[in-house]
Amino acid sequence: xxxxxxxxxxxxxxxxxxxxxxxxxxxxxxxxxxxxxxxxxxxxxxxxxxxxxxxxxxxxxxxxxxxxxxxxxxxxxxxxxxxxxxxxxxxxxxxxxxxxxxxxxxxxxxxxxxxxxxxxxxxxxxxxxxxxxxxxxxxxxxxxxxxxxxxxxxxxxxxxxxxxxxxxxxxxxxxxxxxxxxxxxxxxxxxxxxxxxxxxxxxxxxxxxxxxxxxxxxxxxxxxxxxxxxxxxxxxxxxxxxxxxxxxxxxxxxx
Amino acid sequence: xxxxxxxxxxxxxxxxxxxxxxxxxxxxxxxxxxxxxxxxxxxxxxxxxxxxxxxxxxxxxxxxxxxxxxxxxxxxxxxxxxxxxxxxxxxxxxxxxxxxxxxxxxxxxxxxxxxxxxxxxxxxxxxxxxxxxxxxxxxxxxxxxxxxxxxxxxxxxxxxxxxxxxxxxxxxxxxxxxxxxxxxxxxxxxxxxxxxxxxxxxxxxxxxxxxxxxxxxxxxxxxxxx
Numbered sequence: 001x002x003x004x005x006x007x008x009x010x011x012x013x014x015x016x017x018x019x020x021x022x023x024x025x026x027x028x029x030x031x032x033x034x035x036x037x038x039x040x041x042x043x044x045x046x047x048x049x050x051x052x053x054x055x056x057x058x059x060x061x062x063x064x065x066x067x068x069x070x071x072x073x074x075x076x077x078x079x080x081x082x083x084x085x086x087x088x089x090x091x092x093x094x095x096x097x098x099x100x101x102x103x104x105x106x107x108x109x110x111x112x113x114x115x116x117x118x119x120x121x122x123x124x125x126x127x128x129x130x131x132x133x134x135x136x137x138x139x140x141x142x143x144x145x146x147x148x149x150x151x152x153x154x155x156x157x158x159x160x161x162x163x164x165x166x167x168x169x170x171x172x173x174x175x176x177x178x179x180x181x182x183x184x185x186x187x188x189x190x191x192x193x194x195x196x197x198x199x200x201x202x203x204x205x206x207x208x209x210x211x212x213x214x215x216x217x218x219x220x221x222x223x224x225x226x227x228x229x230x231x232x233x234x235x236x237x238x239x240x241x242x243x244x245x246x247x248x249x250x251x252x253x254x255x
Numbered sequence: 256x257x258x259x260x261x262x263x264x265x266x267x268x269x270x271x272x273x274x275x276x277x278x279x280x281x282x283x284x285x286x287x288x289x290x291x292x293x294x295x296x297x298x299x300x301x302x303x304x305x306x307x308x309x310x311x312x313x314x315x316x317x318x319x320x321x322x323x324x325x326x327x328x329x330x331x332x333x334x335x336x337x338x339x340x341x342x343x344x345x346x347x348x349x350x351x352x353x354x355x356x357x358x359x360x361x362x363x364x365x366x367x368x369x370x371x372x373x374x375x376x377x378x379x380x381x382x383x384x385x386x387x388x389x390x391x392x393x394x395x396x397x398x399x400x401x402x403x404x405x406x407x408x409x410x411x412x413x414x415x416x417x418x419x420x421x422x423x424x425x426x427x428x429x430x431x432x433x434x435x436x437x438x439x440x441x442x443x444x445x446x447x448x449x450x451x452x453x454x455x456x457x458x459x460x461x462x463x464x465x466x467x468x469x470x471x472x473x474x475x476x477x478x479x480x481x
Contacts, residue, residue, distance in 0.1 A: 069348070095349055102341070
């Protein structure tokens with residue numbers, strides 16, 4: 001039944017569904033997980049690295065985390081080549097805003113512009129949608145620290161904590177119970193690591209399999225924010241902590 | 256016999272200055288960049304005038320930071336100068352996001368030249384001076400350019416502005432190679448102040464940046480306020 005209505009992106013099915021968009025979301029559910037947690041001190045983005053071969057030449061650029069502007073970063077889940085196109089577009093959009101208004105682009109505007117582009121591919125052109133979901137983390141002077149999630153349909157929403165990619169529903173459920181309002185940035189990092197560990201396949205979390213980035217105040221003076229990728233040492237420490245916690249919990253459970 | 260009457264604008268009507276002078280002297284500027292020992296210095300005056308005769312602001316910096324080791328100074332028409340500075344920032348921001356590193360001064364100079372040449376037949380009325388250190392090796396680099404992007408890199412100094420002849424003169428006499436940052440500061444400051452004294456369109460103090468690998472010296476100069 002669905003077969004007849006799923007090849008053209010721009011056609012609704014009789015039940016009112018856009019199959020291509022749904023199939024795109026299906027593609028994303030096979031991609032590496034990404035988790036975002038928002039606090040009043042900053043936004044944390046954590047992701048599972050899927051490409052782990054020893055033969056890989058690591059460059060400066062990361063697989064899942066990308067900087068869009070000084071005050072915004074994004075975590076990707078889905079087809080990386082599709083993501084690159086959209087990231088480039090977002091970077092240009094942010095710079096054009098800065099050029100015209102001489103102030104950094106407000107987060108929601110950036111997200112909306114990108115989502116409008118994604119939506120275009122579900123309504124005109126006969127081209128397939130982008131197979132990417134994003135978690136945008138950043139700050140602007142109107143609304144402070146914010147976290148947004150977007151999907152191939154072009155829909156977006158602001159979240160306190162969100163997850164995309166593999167096992168996203170499970171991750172989202174854990175976040176729902178464990179997230180607390182007024183969390184500190186340190187707690188947020190721990191929560192993101194914990195959720196990632198519980199949704200990944202392996203029993204022990206290793207720093208090489210994880211990437212984390214955050215947008216937070218550069219210093220205590222709270223004059224400027226910066227996007228930064230966490231160092232190997234910080235990741236190792238967080239993974240260690242998460243592993244120990246899980247072991248302790250398992251041991252307590254056995255008793 | 257009727258006397259020949261000269262045509263002249265009605266008494267009291269303002270004369271159009273653009274007929275009488277170059278668009279490059281509408282606002283007024285003076286910029287110098289110099290090479291020292293593992294450092295560069297760039298200095299500009301602070302005057303902002305309108306219609307040549309009227310001084311409107313005395314804190315108008317013509318030097319813009321691109322990154323920690325790269326500065327660009329722009330002389331000429333102020334509006335073009337401001338727009339170009341914003342354009343360069345735009346280009347560098349994107350470069351940094353894509354390449355993950357800061358631009359080398361030579362690369363940036365080529366970007367500047369390219370942006371200017373794009374408007375070859377309707378140019379920006381601004382002449383830039385680029386001064387910086389290679390982010391990796393720390394080697395100094397300076398260059399000046401005309402308004403359509405012809406670069407002229409040198410190893411000693413570059414000047415641009417309304418009174419280039421004066422600026423060239425003082426630099427030629429006072430410049431020495433391999434000056435340390437503090438010495439370079441003294442030389443460039445004196446050259447700037449001396450150079451702007453004979454030009455009514457630039458002056459009202461100055462600002463100097465001396466850029467070394469690990470240190471930045473920024474100082475405001477007090478000169479003749481006229």
